[in-house]
Amino acid sequence: MSDTIEKVKCLIIGSGPAGYTAAIYAARANMAPVLYQGTQPGGQLTTTNEVENFPGYPDGITGPEMMIELQKQAERFDTDVRNGWITKVDFSGDVHKVWVNDEKEIHCETVIISTGASAKYLGLESEQKYLKLGGGVSACAVCDGFFYRNQEVVIVGAGDSACEEAHYLSKLCKKVTMLVRRDEFRASKIMAARVKNTENISILFNTETDEVLGDEQVVTGVRVFNNKTNVKHDIPATGFFVAIGHKPNTDIFKDYLKLDETGYIINVPGTSKTNVDGVFVSGDAADHVYRQAVTAAGTGCMAALDAERYLAAKEH
Secondary structure, X not given: OOOOOEEEEEEEEOOOHHHHHHHHXXXXXXXXXXXXXXXXXXXXXXXXXXXXXXXXXXXXXXXXXXXXXXXXXXXXXXXXXXXXXXXXXEOOOOOEEEEEOOOEEEEEEEEEEOOOEEEOOOOOHHHHHHHHHOXXXXXXXXXXXXXXXXXXXEEEOOOHHHHHHHHHHHOOOOEEEEEOOOOOOOOOHHXXXXXXXXXXXXXXXXXXXXXXXXXXXXXEEEEEEEOOOOOEEEEEOOEEEEOOOEEEOOHHHOOXXXXXXXXXXXXXXXXXXXXXXXXXXXXXXXXXXXXXXXXHHHHHHHHHHHHHHHHHHHHO
């Protein structure tokens, strides 16, 4: 075995609420965790301006600040937090092998996967601009809808999640305009009926986004076009919600772990265990239902406890 191979008792891949919570628990259990932050240190919450629904922050906190605090808490118990990302794994043998940045090889007794899922966006330059500014573009109605109370918003999407988020927004916002690219919903009939029967939801079929409009700081409207007639018009709005799905960041694990049809890691119900002994999953890499910081943190705790019990059973 090469001298350059590092041996680690507990490797955590990813640095959102799930990864950092797993690190806190693993470190306190003397598992000497090593955490690689990945391509987006702090995870999706670093793109969120205000977090008001995480327990313990009565005045709210910004996503980046919250991730810095979680990192400090993990480091306080001697978690080894590192830059870099895992580019390859081999879970075929008794030793779990991972490679960092295609170079460094690490052999792990346990691995906790907290790589999350990335929201899909339309990719428009104006959309990305206001997303980065934190000025009115969001991919999570439950996270951010509260900030648009009594305002008018636009949501893009046609599936069950889009209908659910539109209905959620309708209880907070004065008006919700829903943009559906085709002439019908992809959602189930019951979910489609729910939005159709909600008075303050306006549905525009065969309609796509041309540009997100703003004043260089916040969103002020959305320019849309009918894909049958190419006619454009502007919709006044202070919020632009994208609900066209998420992509779990799990591609490097597909040869070894069981994934569902959309790429989420399948865990043993009620646990963080995967189909490979000693490999555990937490957060949005497995959760396509709740996708909240607090639920991710909870599963991070579960993963660390499951990993600790796995190591204890091996030792005895």
